[in-house]
Amino acid sequence: MCLAIPGQIVEMVDEEDQLARVEVAGVRRTVNVGLLEKEGGGSLEGEWVLIHVGFALSRIDEEEALATLGLLERMGAEYEQELRELAQEPAGEAAG
Amino acid sequence: MRFAHEFRDPRLGRTLAREIAALAARARSRTSSGAGSGESSERALKVMEICGGHTHTIYRYAIDELLPEGVEFVHGPGCPVCVLPMGRVDDAIELARRPEVTLACFGDMMRVPGSEGSLLEAKAGGADVRMVYSPLDALKLAKSKPEREVVFLAIGFETTAPSTALTLRKARAEGVRNFSCMCNHVTIEPPLRALLDSPELELDGFVGPGHVSTVVGLQPFRFIPEEYGKPVVVSGFEPVDVLQSIEMLLRQLAEGRCEVENQYRRVAASEGNWVAVAAMEEVFTLRERFEWRGLGTIEASGLAINEEYGELDAERRFGVRGARVEDPQACQCGEVLKGVIKPWECRVFGTACTPERPIGTCMVSPEGACAAYYNYGRHTRVGA
Numbered sequence: 001m002c003l004a005i006p007g008q009i010v011e012m013v014d015e016e017d018q019l020a021r022v023e024v025a026g027v028r029r030t031v032n033v034g035l036l037e038k039e040g041g042g043s044l045e046g047e048w049v050l051i052h053v054g055f056a057l058s059r060i061d062e063e064e065a066l067a068t069l070g071l072l073e074r075m076g077a078e079y080e081q082e083l084r085e086l087a088q089e090p091a092g093e094a095a096g
Numbered sequence: 097m098r099f100a101h102e103f104r105d106p107r108l109g110r111t112l113a114r115e116i117a118a119l120a121a122r123a124r125s126r127t128s129s130g131a132g133s134g135e136s137s138e139r140a141l142k143v144m145e146i147c148g149g150h151t152h153t154i155y156r157y158a159i160d161e162l163l164p165e166g167v168e169f170v171h172g173p174g175c176p177v178c179v180l181p182m183g184r185v186d187d188a189i190e191l192a193r194r195p196e197v198t199l200a201c202f203g204d205m206m207r208v209p210g211s212e213g214s215l216l217e218a219k220a221g222g223a224d225v226r227m228v229y230s231p232l233d234a235l236k237l238a239k240s241k242p243e244r245e246v247v248f249l250a251i252g253f254e255t256t257a258p259s260t261a262l263t264l265r266k267a268r269a270e271g272v273r274n275f276s277c278m279c280n281h282v283t284i285e286p287p288l289r290a291l292l293d294s295p296e297l298e299l300d301g302f303v304g305p306g307h308v309s310t311v312v313g314l315q316p317f318r319f320i321p322e323e324y325g326k327p328v329v330v331s332g333f334e335p336v337d338v339l340q341s342i343e344m345l346l347r348q349l350a351e352g353r354c355e356v357e358n359q360y361r362r363v364a365a366s367e368g369n370w371v372a373v374a375a376m377e378e379v380f381t382l383r384e385r386f387e388w389r390g391l392g393t394i395e396a397s398g399l400a401i402n403e404e405y406g407e408l409d410a411e412r413r414f415g416v417r418g419a420r421v422e423d424p425q426a427c428q429c430g431e432v433l434k435g436v437i438k439p440w441e442c443r444v445f446g447t448a449c450t451p452e453r454p455i456g457t458c459m460v461s462p463e464g465a466c467a468a469y470y471n472y473g474r475h476t477r478v479g480a
Binding site for chain 2: 006067075
């Protein structure tokens with residue numbers, strides 16, 4: 001019910017009715033963008049939005065998405081690093 | 097799909113599972129020593145995912161199997177289909193059976209059992225019931241069929257209510273006279289308070305509903321740490337999102353912190369979406385009380401269409417009687433919704449009650465806890 005999916009706005013279809021064409025995983029559909037907060041009157045084209053029951057509910061913030069993924073990558077890298085260090089330490093006793 | 101696939105990466109999932117395992121022991125020892133009882137140190141940490149969307153993600157991606165021993169999920173009441181009481185379904189069916197009415201609803205609603213069958217069965221019996229993807233599609237239907245009274249059966253938490261509000265605003269602006277709405281929208285805070293006040297439940301933290309927060313922000317959840325001393329992490333819906341939220345919750349518990357954090361920053365702004373909130377405020381008013389399946393009547397928990405938009409209110413237009421029906425005796429949805437029992441512990445789970453022929457609402461929606469357990473093979477304790 002509360003499922004929502006990301007899509008990219010391709011073009012405005014009807015400014016007055018606040019309708020835009022969005023592409024979701026290769027499928028195009030018209031959605032209402034009347035719930036989006038206006039940001040300096042800029043064009044919506046190319047923006048990524050979250051779509052729920054035919055309405056764009058919010059913009060997706062690419063920087064925040066990358067920040068989250070970056071944090072997780074670093075978390076993984078630290079672990080890998082530790083593993084490597086752990087593997088190096090007992091070099092003298094290496095299997096043989 | 098961008099902004100979704102990246103958050104399904106098994107490599108990131110494994111990283112998080114490792115962090116969670118490391119944090120779990122620290123969080124458990126801290127929580128049990130905080131409780132002041134040495135013997136309870138073996139008590140499992142219970143994390144409630146409030147939203148049915150998260151329940152679905154957890155079982156679809158078997159996230160429960162990635163958790164270490166001693167950390168378990170309790171499934172919350174955040175599925176609007178699952179909490180709709182039978183009386184409201186009966187009212188909707190009565191509306192649909194009126195000869196002049198076409199009832200439009202989301203697909204999830206079709207199989208929800210009322211006391212004498214579902215909307216799907218009413219449709220088979222000749223009632224004009226249509227499935228729509230969006231409330232705007234219901235409005236479009238009304239415009240294309242001026243000779244019919246089209247009623248949109250609205251359900252959903254704050255995620256969905258703004259879309260209904262904007263549709264009603266549009267209907268009024270365009271003067272569509274044969275369109276109305278039977279409003280069953282509900283708000284998230286009151287049932288959470290009811291759960292937190294329930295003595296049967298012992299929870300250690302909450303995974304918060306990211307899409308509700310997209311609209312209302314973090315504010316409605318602040319009372320949980322402030323008044324009840326439990327941490328909350330508002331979460332996205334991909335498997336990596338849910339795992340990261342568990343990691344953040346356990347970290348709070350391990351470090352002795354207790355606050356509302358936002359894992360879903362790419363979509364949900366901490367302050368929410370004021371345009372959507374304003375649309376809701378323009379159209380809806382709080383009901384004094386609303387009945388919740390399994391949870392009983394909760395004060396100020398449901399939305400009705402306000403005076404100003406009263407002409408679009410199907411309950412007023414058709415004098416809906418407000419049926420009250422007791423939940424079926426065999427059904428234990430209430431206990432499932434409160435996390436008191438696991439779905440497979442219900443006496444009719446998987447036998448008399450299945451997704452094809454549900455008795456209780458938790459088996460109807462794919463986001464219901466019972467349907468999630470049933471569809472992903474968690475039929476017994478061993479499987480669970």
